[in-house]
Amino acid sequence: MSHILILGGDGYLGWPTAMYFSQRGYDVTVVDNYFRRNACTELDVGMLYPVPTLVERAKIWHELTGKEIKVVIGDLTDPEIMRAFFTGKVEYSWALDKKFTGIPETIIHYAEQPSAPYSLINYKYANITLINNLLVTNNLVFSLRDFSRDTHVIHVGTMGEYGTPNIDIEEGWIDIEHKGKKDKFLFPRQASSLYHTTKIMDTDLMWFGVRMWDLRITDLMQGPVYGIETEESKIDKRLNTIFNYDEIFGTIVNRFITQAIIGYPLTVYGKGGQTRGYLYIKDTLQCVHKATITPAKKHELRIFN
């Protein structure tokens, strides 16, 4: 049975992903430090409805389906927490069977501070974003190097890494011909927030790990995801994912829907003339599933827009 480890398993995508794979018979382990919940409390931006803790949700999932999602509450910026998932020294906060499931075949890396506005509140939030996102990714890369170069990582990037260049955006890579010689490079990246810049740096780190140590990584460059319900959350509303509609963690479509329902004027972003690609949450899960069953090869940083 294939074992999937989800970093950031309490998040907007993390929990639906955990249920999705659990439902399909995978062994699933989730880890989270409740960063998002704590940040919402600190910044006084409430979620739309209360959501049980990760441990509670795992218990509800088990009661309703008989399936086990193992839960670790811990901070992955601490390298020892990350490495425990490879050495077996992991301490489960909840599990039916506390025996180590083994090194995961697939790791889904969502454990990042995901908000551009948060990253620019001030220098302190900028540093939190920088440290969290880069340490988690670096701890992951070095754990793979040291313990399991065959494990496939699926990372969620963002189209925002590319910025708005004056040339067509390609799928991660570009062939450059220059003065009669040719080479293939990462497509140029220049973002418009500190958060997006940390995602560029994630790419720098992952591409380094792939080149040096033959890691295998898929980077899904997504647009903003929207929606609440998935097939698995329909079972019980307590299984719904966290849902933010505020100006810090609320993404645009979720925010618009909430505003529309309560009759509040829609927020205008910039001059209101931007066009972007948006992705429905069920489609995101399908993307991640497809990347799982057809993984990147060794020594491949595979990028999908």
Place this chain on the structure above:
Amino acid sequence: MSHILILGGDGYLGWPTAMYFSQRGYDVTVVDNYFRRNACTELDVGMLYPVPTLVERAKIWHELTGKEIKVVIGDLTDPEIMRAFFTGKVEYSWALDKKFTGIPETIIHYAEQPSAPYSLINYKYANITLINNLLVTNNLVFSLRDFSRDTHVIHVGTMGEYGTPNIDIEEGWIDIEHKGKKDKFLFPRQASSLYHTTKIMDTDLMWFGVRMWDLRITDLMQGPVYGIETEESKIDKRLNTIFNYDEIFGTIVNRFITQAIIGYPLTVYGKGGQTRGYLYIKDTLQCVHKATITPAKKHELRIFN
């Protein structure tokens, strides 16, 4: 009188740079957390000769020349230490006149963990390198944003950021024509150590700050620097810069010279067939001086190889 702040003022380049500008009549402030000295102690890699502390060297410099180099011992990964150089809340560890000199016109940013081997000793040293280099740079970028967008920063990059592409390396930037459209981008960067990767990320951060907040930054992409003596250190041998010849902090030419003098076989790097550009320490000081007197413009990330 122009005021220069040197981040990493105790380092191999930091101290010679401080004396160079002090000698030429600039007001000079240096800051350092003794990272290099402490790392040498921890890793048991001794320097070639003992070097007085930064405070002692500033006192010696004052005794011999009558000039003042203000010293702060502090860790620039702490944003409050960085911001003090702009708000005036700085606490000098040594100064003749403890009154705040004012916001610097020029900041020379050397405050980085500079060793590729150090960054790859293991995951802990990788994290130290990542955190140190990125937090210092981010604290600098946000301080400039918040307090002084006119201050010119000179950062020392490295040719190693470019890696070894199959196209000619250009001076920082490249015009890409793609499917009938054109744009100018940072020259592709992909390095072969974690240290070099953090320098790529520095560039990501600085370019973000320049685009967003009209900062003015010069990035000097240097090869390894060699040599001990500068015009100013000749005055007294206690003013010599720190000199490493070990396998962690010793750079190649300094290491070869030391090995040659004691009759120890020269270390072979890789297959021994690499070619690289090396820079004499006095020439580095000249580069930095030239960049100081002809600064980058607002909204310019100026890159010299």
